[in-house]
Every structure is written in C-alpha cells, then in structure tokens.
Amino acid sequence: MKIYFITGSQFLYGEETLKQVEADSIKMVEFINAKISRADVIYKGMVKTESEATKFVKEINYDDDCVGMMVWCHTFSPAKMWINGLKILQKPMLHLHTQFNRELPYDEIDMDFMNLNQSAHGDREFAYVLTRLGVPRVSVAGYYQDEDVISEISAWVDVAIGVDCSKKVKVCRFGDNMREVAVTDGDKVEAQIKLGWQIDYYGIGDIVQEIGKVTDEETDALYNEIVSEYELNTPDVESVKEQVKYEIALKRFLDKNNYTALTTNFQDLHGLKQLFGMSIQRLMAEGYGFGAEGDWKIAALGTAFKKMAEGREGATFFMEDYTYDLVKGKELVLGSHMLEVCPTAASTKPKIEVHPLGIGDREPPARLVFDGIEGEGVAVCLVDMGTHLRLICAEIELVKQPKPMPKLPIARIMWKLKPDFKTGAKAWLQAGGAHHTVVSTALNASDIELYAKLNGLEFVHIK
Ligand code: MN
Numbered sequence: 001m002k003i004y005f006i007t008g009s010q011f012l013y014g015e016e017t018l019k020q021v022e023a024d025s026i027k028m029v030e031f032i033n034a035k036i037s038r039a040d041v042i043y044k045g046m047v048k049t050e051s052e053a054t055k056f057v058k059e060i061n062y063d064d065d066c067v068g069m070m071v072w073c074h075t076f077s078p079a080k081m082w083i084n085g086l087k088i089l090q091k092p093m094l095h096l097h098t099q100f101n102r103e104l105p106y107d108e109i110d111m112d113f114m115n116l117n118q119s120a121h122g123d124r125e126f127a128y129v130l131t132r133l134g135v136p137r138v139s140v141a142g143y144y145q146d147e148d149v150i151s152e153i154s155a156w157v158d159v160a161i162g163v164d165c166s167k168k169v170k171v172c173r174f175g176d177n178m179r180e181v182a183v184t185d186g187d188k189v190e191a192q193i194k195l196g197w198q199i200d201y202y203g204i205g206d207i208v209q210e211i212g213k214v215t216d217e218e219t220d221a222l223y224n225e226i227v228s229e230y231e232l233n234t235p236d237v238e239s240v241k242e243q244v245k246y247e248i249a250l251k252r253f254l255d256k257n258n259y260t261a262l263t264t265n266f267q268d269l270h271g272l273k274q275l276f277g278m279s280i281q282r283l284m285a286e287g288y289g290f291g292a293e294g295d296w297k298i299a300a301l302g303t304a305f306k307k308m309a310e311g312r313e314g315a316t317f318f319m320e321d322y323t324y325d326l327v328k329g330k331e332l333v334l335g336s337h338m339l340e341v342c343p344t345a346a347s348t349k350p351k352i353e354v355h356p357l358g359i360g361d362r363e364p365p366a367r368l369v370f371d372g373i374e375g376e377g378v379a380v381c382l383v384d385m386g387t388h389l390r391l392i393c394a395e396i397e398l399v400k401q402p403k404p405m406p407k408l409p410i411a412r413i414m415w416k417l418k419p420d421f422k423t424g425a426k427a428w429l430q431a432g433g434a435h436h437t438v439v440s441t442a443l444n445a446s447d448i449e450l451y452a453k454l455n456g457l458e459f460v461h462i463k
Pocket of ligand 1: 292293320337436
C-alpha cells in the first residue's frame, strides 16, 4: 500500500527556494514514512502549476496500490491551480498543516525565511478550495514529528486502507435474505454504485457440492489443528468434523471466486446436515465479513472494518443485539447470535461444543463457545432508507458478564449503551438502526465517521 505526499508551492520565490522546498519535503516524508507501518509514504513531487496538480491526481487515481494522498504547502501556493485536479480526485485525502521548522529562529528570521516557511498562509489558501469543492478529507494540524500528529496520520491511513478494501468487497450469498425481514434487505444496485460492493447470489447446492469434494484426509488434518487451538468439550467428534468439512469447502469456494465476505440463511439448508457454525466463526476470525440471514450489508461492512482495524489492539466482529438485563441504572445488552460469533471477540479460551438447535431442523451443529472481551467500542450498522444509505454508529462499553451463564450454549458479549440505556436505545430506534451490527473495540467513532464521509454515506452518531 502506498500514500503519495505532494507539496504545494509556486515559482514566485525563485529556484533556490524551490530547491529548499523539495529538500525539506523529502526529509519530512522520510520521517513520516518511518513512523507509518501500514503503508509506504512516498514523496510524489511539488505542485507549482495547474498541469502538475492534475497530472499528479490522475496518476494517484490510477495507481491501484495507492490508497490515499497527503498534501502540505511549504510556501504560499495559489490554489486555483488545484481545482481541476481536486475535482477528479478519487482517493482519500489528508491535508497536513505543519511546518518544516518547529521553532521560530527569532534572532535570524528575515524575509527569505518568511517566504519559505508560510504554510500558515499557504495551507489556508489550499483548504479554502478544498472546502469550496466539498473534498472530504482529514485536516491534521501540528508539528509533523509530534506523536499526536503521527497518530492522527496513522489513523487516517487505517481508514484509507479500509476504504480501499471496502471498494473491492465481493459478497457471496448462499441463499437470499430471511423471508419477510426488512432491515437486512436493501438495494444492492445502489450499494454497488455508492460503495463498489459486488453482491452475488448462489444456490445452496453450489456449496453442498463443494462440501462433497472435501476428503477425509483434509478434514482430519484441519480437525487436528483446530482441537489443538481450542478446548474440545464434546465427545461428538463426528459432528465437529462435519463442521470442519464446511470450513474447508467454504474457504475454497470463496477464495476460488475472490469473495471476501459471505452470507447464509437458515431457511435454505438443502443437503446440509448441520447449520454453519464453527466453520463461519473461524472464517470470520480470518477476516471474511459475515452476515447471517442473508444480511449482505453487514457482511461487506465486516470485511472493510476488519481490514481497517488490522494491527490495532482490540477486535472487530459481527454481532446481534439479542436480549437485555434491565436492572434499573445497570442496563446491559447481551449480544450474540444463534451460532456465529467471531472468536476474535473471546476473552476466554473457546470451547468446541455440540448442542441441538431448534432453528433450521438439522443435526446439532458444532460451535465455539466463549465469554466476550471488554473495553470501549462502537456498534455500527448500515441501513437502506429508500432514498439513501445511512451508517449508524453507537458508542458502547463492552463489559464482563456479571455472572456465568452455564446453560447458554453460544458465545456471548455484553455491553452498556451510551450515554445511558434509555437515550442510547431510543436514539438507535429513532434512527432506524438494525439488529445486526459490526462491533469493534479497535475502531472508534471518528474512524467510522471518516469512512462514512469518504463513501458519501449519511452518518448518525450516538454517544
Ligand atoms: Mn441474526
């Protein structure tokens, strides 16, 4: 992944000044690049003319490895020359408002120094045009070597990588949406226009056929790997191996067809002995987005957000608001799903268990059971309002479950709504929020807001 860095200047101050602008920019980019781990920050050049600005933006747009553009104006730089370029910019942008020098050289300062170091002046000119054109971007202000500045740049890089991943999401849907459910459905054409998501349907027979091709040797090999990773808490080895077969087949099918997300539907299980349980859980842990009951929106969002959060502390996973503890003043949400909870959300070593399941009318499926992680987080959903797509982000606090739940045969997470249960729940209901979410303790509301901005989505923030 690459980020291109461009410095704005102009010819007014002469060749010597331009040489200095270039030398300082290269040093600055070297420093920033050494601090940013997820992308190479590369100095692209100086913009002094309209044609340079347009040429750079075109090259950035067409470079598939480039996820974003950073701009800083060392000198004053007349910004009309940027208009044509910025109008066609298709990559996320960061405007770095900084200076090559930290301190003013009070004893030495003269007009040459003033003319060379005037981002206070030039960046305002540049930002005016950005705002006037409505270019979505992050503005970072401060000395470029400061930790807070580097961490703001780094957070933007994460979101830029997430946005790049999001544009390329391909969702594989086994079966359609659950019958009659409203919020999990939506306009797939609009999603592709707005977000770039390719959302394809397959009959369940396609995956049943793939499962049929998995050999016992392959199954045994992965089974041995899996039981060494978790605690095997069932004598029913055959049921666990059935689920292992599903995992091999699903992964093979997705990878063969370049899918990065998937959905299933328990109303469409022809030819399957079990519902997909542990198989889906383990795929989610590998980074595939998942949506139950055909929910392609949350599946695609899961892929993008997992990518965005890569390398950060915390976890990012598919969730469902299930039931409440409504003790006055201590209200908690118990989140889970009938099987599919991502093991990256585990605070305890997952146990492989096999239990009967009333839904779907199949043999008892194997699943991973665990308690959930704690920490500050966000719960995010995407809903189709008919006229537009709305991204809703609620700030939450994931907490330790107050008591063990020995009879609950599924993984579970618990959290508090913000600012309090009543306000948070009412706001979510009024916004038309879904029951499926992506919960993350690695991402925060500003990451999600920027993702919304860069994709032209309406953003609702509950905090
Ligand atoms: Mn569900």
